Amino acid sequence: MRKIYEELARKKEQISRMGGEKAVANQKKAGKWTARERIEYFFDPGTFTEIGPFVRHRITAFGMADKDVPAEGVVVGYGKVNGRMVMAAAEDYTSMAGTFGEYHGKKFATAIDMAKEMGIPFVGMNDSGGARLQEGMDTLEAYAWIFKSQNLASGIIPQIALLMGPCLGGQAYHPVMQDFVFQCRKTGFMGIAGPAFVKTQLGIEIDLETLCGIQAHAVKSGCTHVVVEDDKDCLDRTKELLNFLPQNNKEKPERLPATDDPNRLVPELDGLVPEHSLMPYDMHDILYKIVDGGYFYEIMRDFAPNVIVGFARFNGRSVGVVASQPNWMGGVIDCNAADKVARFVRFCDLFNIPLVNIHDTPAFMIGPYEEHKGILRHGAKMLYAYIDATVPKVTLIIRKSFAGAYLGMCCKDTGADLVFAWPEATVTIVGAETAASVIFAKEIKNAENPEEVKAKRIQEYRDLYENPYRAAERGYIDNVIMPNETRKYICGALDMLENKTVARPWRKHSNINL
Amino acid sequence: MNVNAPMVGKLVSVDVKVGDAVKKNDAVATIEAMKMFVKIYVPADGTVKEIKVTPGDVINPDTVIMVLE
Numbered sequence: 001m002r003k004i005y006e007e008l009a010r011k012k013e014q015i016s017r018m019g020g021e022k023a024v025a026n027q028k029k030a031g032k033w034t035a036r037e038r039i040e041y042f043f044d045p046g047t048f049t050e051i052g053p054f055v056r057h058r059i060t061a062f063g064m065a066d067k068d069v070p071a072e073g074v075v076v077g078y079g080k081v082n083g084r085m086v087m088a089a090a091e092d093y094t095s096m097a098g099t100f101g102e103y104h105g106k107k108f109a110t111a112i113d114m115a116k117e118m119g120i121p122f123v124g125m126n127d128s129g130g131a132r133l134q135e136g137m138d139t140l141e142a143y144a145w146i147f148k149s150q151n152l153a154s155g156i157i158p159q160i161a162l163l164m165g166p167c168l169g170g171q172a173y174h175p176v177m178q179d180f181v182f183q184c185r186k187t188g189f190m191g192i193a194g195p196a197f198v199k200t201q202l203g204i205e206i207d208l209e210t211l212c213g214i215q216a217h218a219v220k221s222g223c224t225h226v227v228v229e230d231d232k233d234c235l236d237r238t239k240e241l242l243n244f245l246p247q248n249n250k251e252k253p254e255r256l257p258a259t260d261d262p263n264r265l266v267p268e269l270d271g272l273v274p275e276h277s278l279m280p281y282d283m284h285d286i287l288y289k290i291v292d293g294g295y296f297y298e299i300m301r302d303f304a305p306n307v308i309v310g311f312a313r314f315n316g317r318s319v320g321v322v323a324s325q326p327n328w329m330g331g332v333i334d335c336n337a338a339d340k341v342a343r344f345v346r347f348c349d350l351f352n353i354p355l356v357n358i359h360d361t362p363a364f365m366i367g368p369y370e371e372h373k374g375i376l377r378h379g380a381k382m383l384y385a386y387i388d389a390t391v392p393k394v395t396l397i398i399r400k401s402f403a404g405a406y407l408g409m410c411c412k413d414t415g416a417d418l419v420f421a422w423p424e425a426t427v428t429i430v431g432a433e434t435a436a437s438v439i440f441a442k443e444i445k446n447a448e449n450p451e452e453v454k455a456k457r458i459q460e461y462r463d464l465y466e467n468p469y470r471a472a473e474r475g476y477i478d479n480v481i482m483p484n485e486t487r488k489y490i491c492g493a494l495d496m497l498e499n500k501t502v503a504r505p506w507r508k509h510s511n512i513n514l
Numbered sequence: 515m516n517v518n519a520p521m522v523g524k525l526v527s528v529d530v531k532v533g534d535a536v537k538k539n540d541a542v543a544t545i546e547a548m549k550m551f552v553k554i555y556v557p558a559d560g561t562v563k564e565i566k567v568t569p570g571d572v573i574n575p576d577t578v579i580m581v582l583e
Contacts, residue, residue, distance in 0.1 A: 278551045329520050330550025362549045367522045369575055400549070431549050 015053050015070045019094030027094050032165060032187050033231040035075045035090035035098075038125050042088065042235045048079035052107045059101070062134040069096045072104045073128075076111045078120070081239055084247060087115035090125035093165050097129030100171055104132070105142025108174075109149040116153035119248035123238060126175050127165030143170045150177060155350040158245045162234050163188035163224070168212070176223050179347055180241060180299070182234050183224040185214055190223065222303040222336060240297060244311040244318040245351055252352045253318035260292040262315035262491035269483035273399055273424045280326040283308055283360065286398070287323060290487045292316065299344060304336035309344040314356070315491040320348035323358035324409065326399075333405050334365040335378035342381035349389035354494055356394050357410040359401040362431070364408065377513040382408040384512040386415040390504075392497030394490055397421040397468065397477065403430055412476040417500065418493045420486075421468035421477045428470070432462035516578045519554055523547025525571045528580070534562045542580065545573050554579060
């Protein structure tokens with residue numbers, strides 16, 4: 001064999017050993033797979049092509065001249081995932097701790113640029129010790145390259161970020177700006193700064209888990225969308241999510257052959273909702289019964305549980321579901337819930353995924369706590385998201401839908417194409433108690449028996465308005481249906497709305513409250 | 515560990531007593547808020563050490579409903 005062929009084989013073998021045996025062993029001990037193992041598991045066998053394995057940094061300062069970093073600490077390439085082309089970048093923690101330097105960043109950024117132009121999804125497997133400080137400005141500007149690349153690709157191709165190791169500083173910024181962030185329970189961390197920096201700058205002692213782990217981001221901050229157990233679970237669940245998404249914004253998600261009859265009646269829904277209007281129930285019980293095969297892929301399950309968002313299929317079609325959760329905070333909409341819904345709705349709109357919106361919410365949250373957090377501008381996000389969206393939107397009103405919450409969860413005139421309601425629905429501007437005490441305030445105050453008059457007026461308002469029929473008379477509800485017919489109506493509506501196109505005058509984008 | 519409410523409301527009932535063992539996500543009390551009965555869930559496993567409120571009290575996110583150990 002020619003010497004030059006032997007040389008190539010030798011170089012490739014060297015690169016495939018990544019940071020060396022010891023570093024790889026440490027990686028395994030920490031409960032993590034290596035970058036190359038993750039790539040191997042993720043892509044369909046034999047379909048992955050690596051690009052840029054020979055890319056090398058060009059810094060000579062700070063001992064870098066002789067430092068060899070295999071593949072610049074990131075494995076980049078393309079291949080098939082469940083038969084569909086995907087671009088991926090997997091940071092290699094065993095090679096100089098997967099630190100982000102000029103050419104590491106360049107590999108990442110050009111991969112995203114290419115994915116954008118080819119119209120294929122991008123998956124980033126993030127596992128890094130942070131920015132490579134030795135490279136100074138070269139590192140910093142490389143962050144600008146990657147931010148620019150992914151932000152210009154945002155809304156053109158789906159981008160998924162997997163937190164499979166520490167991701168601090170700039171390394172947290174690029175994942176968080178992508179469409180969905182997955183975080184590994186014990187090994188995934190994300191933060192603008194880690195414990196060491198926080199200690200030196202602020203004097204606060206805090207461990208990595210508390211500052212940057214699952215509680216911090218899946219529960220409190222809402223930066224993480226899906227919590228996964230480990231690397232394998234992470235990659236499995238990522239593939240599951242990709243199944244719901246199209247390759248790019250010019251395509252619709254793949255429609256699977258329907259295995260669940262779209263006309264299936266669901267008799268268990270009749271009488272499921274408690275008759276006492278104050279009693280809560282778990283909305284998941286309803287969702288699992290109406291979607292194809294009881295399969296619901298929940299997003300942000302632990303953040304703002306008072307509203308549920310996620311993907312499911314109706315008659316084989318990929319659909320985004322938004323639903324109130326009466327079991328948490330009564331299904332009231334607060335700042336976090338509004339943010340959660342708005343971003344999810346806007347993502348579905350970007351990628352041609354129709355929306356099904358299910359109402360059982362008494363209101364937007366009032367009072368000083370939410371007021372001073374800005375419930376006004378957060379709640380506005382929902383209105384902007386739904387009105388701006390041009391994908392098909394089917395609304396189902398199950399029980400309560402009052403006032404601003406009725407509008408915010410998508411009603412006839414805030415973007416819904418079709419609105420169906422159960423007989424249990426109470427759709428009105430305010431609840432009877434509030435209305436009666438405002439409209440009849442004078443009469444009640446001057447009455448001989450105020451409590452009796454108040455109760456009478458409340459009942460009067462309730463009989464007249466707390467039902468779906470006033471809205472149905474105006475055509476704001478398209479039909480009142482039996483609960484058992486829900487699936488049939490939703491599937492039928494999505495059939496009819498399949499080729500919906502909306503024409504609007506040009507503008508850059510709306511000025512959505514942020 | 516303190517158990518707080520997620521929102522402002524009126525305490526309807528406390529559904530455990532001092533000494534009870536509770537597990538993460540158990541419902542331990544109910545408040546009425548915004549026309550709904552809202553259950554209060556426990557953030558982690560523990561034993562009820564002290565109950566600091568009585569039905570009828572107005573509860574807000576800063577109110578400690580009960581203390582667990």
